[in-house]
Amino acid sequence: MNPLEWFGKGCSVCGGKKTGFNWCRTCSAKHFEQNFKTWTSGNEVIDKFIQDAQLSAGENFEVLEWVPYERFYDVEFIAKGGFGQVYKAKWTDGLIHKWDDKKKDWERLCADNFVALKCLNNSEHVTFEFINEITCQKKLNSGFITKLYGLTQHPETKNYMMILEYAENGSLRNYLDDNALNWENKIRNIHYIALGLDEIHKNRLIHRDLHIGNILMNNNSTCITDLGLCRPADHDASDKKSIYGVTQYIAPEVLRGKNYT
Structure with a gap:
């Protein structure tokens, strides 16, 4: 089937309308729910967060999973920040693609590919x-x-870790140490960054820590990362004790004790 032909098609199993290519929210939710008792993060809040994401996923890329740490290998430290550490690792299973009705299991893509594991300090609590x-x-x-x-969860520190898309070329800061960008690449990257910021602002959020260390380069694509300081647009940033980030990138009005404009 042409990827565009799924529009308006009904699910062959439940008869409901498909919500994505090879994806039916109703059927997928049932498959996920049947497996709820087979896994736990050890924390009710995180379990519910993942379960809600699975039940509401209208496309495969909206799915979140709890992945036991032993499903990763070749784990390698990448960087350390003020709030935690980032590693890269290969994920044995890969991403959920669609339900295989014959095998009664999820068909997956990108097995044994690299992902990033972001560990936040004290997140075991x-x-x-x-x-x-x-x-x-x-x-x-x-x-x-x-x-x-x-x-996932680090087996020794018990800190929880986010499983994130891995950017092969690292941060823009590190990339520029060894590479030069021509004008075409500069304009394209600025365009991608602007689109990322537009997505953040459409959701009435402010990144609050945007700098070239939080811009990732992945082949010919550019994306924004590190949303740890992201807050709603109406967040009160006037408390100077709560000012975080790289000084030269902090908005001047915030340094003056005012809110973001």
Whole structure:
């Protein structure tokens, strides 16, 4: 079937309208729900967050999963920030693509491909910062924002980790250390960054920590990452004790104790 032909087609199983190519929200939700008792993150809040995402997924790229840490291998440290660490690892299973009715299991893509694992400090207690970041990542499901695939937990520290899209070329800051951009690439990258910001602002959010270290380069694509400080547009940023970020990139009005304009 041509990928465009699914529009208006009914699901061959339940008869309902398909919500995506090879995807029926009603049937997929039933398959996910049947497996709820087979996994747990060990935390009710995280379990419910993932379950709600699975039940509401209208496309395969909207699915989140709980993935046991042992499903990753070749784990390698990438970078450390003020709030945690980032690793890259290969994911044995890969991404859910569609339900295989013959095998009675999910068909998957990109098995053994690299993903990024972002570990937040003290997230074993499921802090506000952790819930805020995964909520923003889930809400901002755009090609110009780093994709969130699911969650896992470090077996030693017990900190929870986000499973994110891996950017092969790293941050824009690191990329520019060894590469030059011609005008065509500069304009294209600026365009992608603007589209990512537009997605954030359409959801009435402000990134609050945008700098070249939080812009990722992935082949010919550019995306925004690190939504840990992302807040609603009406968030009160006037408290100077709550000012975070890289100083030279912080909005001047915030440094003066005012809200974002």
